Amino acid sequence: MQAVEANAALGVLAARLAGAGSAAERVAGFEAAYRHVAEWRYQVAVQGEWTRPGASADDVRETIGDGGYMRYRLTPGSGRREPGSPAWKLLSELERVALKRLGREQQVQNVVTLRDGTTVNGNQLHLVAAPRDRETGATFPGHPDYVATQTATYANREVLRRASFEALAELEGLRAAGTADVRDPAQRQAFVDAAYFLVQGPEFRRGSDAIMRTFLVAAHARVFDRAPVLPHAIDLDGMVRGQDAFSQVMRDQLRVLPSADESGLAATGADRAPRDRGVRRTGGIAR
CATH class of the missing domain: 1.10.3290 (Fic-like fold)
Known part of the structure; x- marks a missing residue:
């Protein structure tokens, strides 16, 4: 096809x-x-x-309109991504890459260099913190922190x-x-x-x-x-x-x-x- x-x-x-x-x-x-x-x-x-x-x-x-964006969750564990599957392995690898780039930051901005040498902001990476128990600070079962991409501005x-x-x-x-x-x-x-x-x-x-x-x-x-x-x-x-x-x-x-x-x-x-x-x-x- x-x-x-x-x-x-x-x-x-x-x-x-x-x-x-x-x-x-x-x-x-x-x-x-x-x-x-x-x-x-x-x-x-x-x-x-x-x-x-x-x-x-x-x-x-439907376009990702002006003022809108799309996020894609990298952290595996949802939907049909079974542990050990190719999709799981791929997302796990990319999550490791994203976490290394994030370091201690909550967000990384990709900056794209065009053919003429000028730059424009591309997509972002985010470390999205999950809700936590107020007393222990621990995340709730099944709701871990996760890494996500976010598309550039329109x-x-x-x-x-x-x-x-x-x-x-x-x-x-x-x-x-x-x-x-x-x-x-x-x-x-x-x-x-x-x-x-x-x-x-x-x-x-x-x-x-x-x-x-x-x-x-x-x-x-x-x-x-x-x-x-x-x-x-x-x-x-x-x-x-x-x-x-x-x-x-x-x-x-x-x-x-x-x-x-x-x-x-x-x-x-x-x-x-x-x-x-x-x-x-x-x-x-x-x-």
Whole structure:
């Protein structure tokens, strides 16, 4: 399902970027592909797929509005996260990272450096203290302290999402000039920056992780003509680890699959489904 949509988004990019002669046109092309993926994610929810208990399809279309934010609890132990499960292990690791960054503080502000060197505030990490017994100071059973992420402000998320499209447009300019090269460390870093900015700028109350990952796969395939396999849970990595550590994770774990000339197989890595799922290339990313 995700591979089909990644191919569709790649088609949007091909149509919108054909003959694009300015940076603004290239930015608009990537935003159009992003919007296509966002609409796809909403329609998936309408069909009853990938909705959490108690959530609705409308949550996938509802934006995190001006003055609003979303928190995501890192401390495992709720819902379907069974001890020892992959989700439990992942959240436990990221909780340790967050606690180390927090140190003795109750809050950490991620500061994002854009491609031009300017900075903007991204998301925050919080240590949320649980209610305590007034006499003993102990937390109540089943209600421990926990670590949570909190999205950036609406205005900053708009800036960060735009910065992602601009970084991809920069790479599209190199592609148009015939100089895009997935082996070039600077160009790979430009893609990593685009991924980080997008992770820092979620738009919707639900579904942003699938939207980001599917869109980034299509964007990478467009600018480098190679489908990537993204590291697992890059949305949480980006919110918890900070920019430098996120870049290191991407340098260590981002894989690029063989081109169509080198292999008949590709994979999208487009969401938290099992990775490395081989699917036959048919002129797009994968089908």
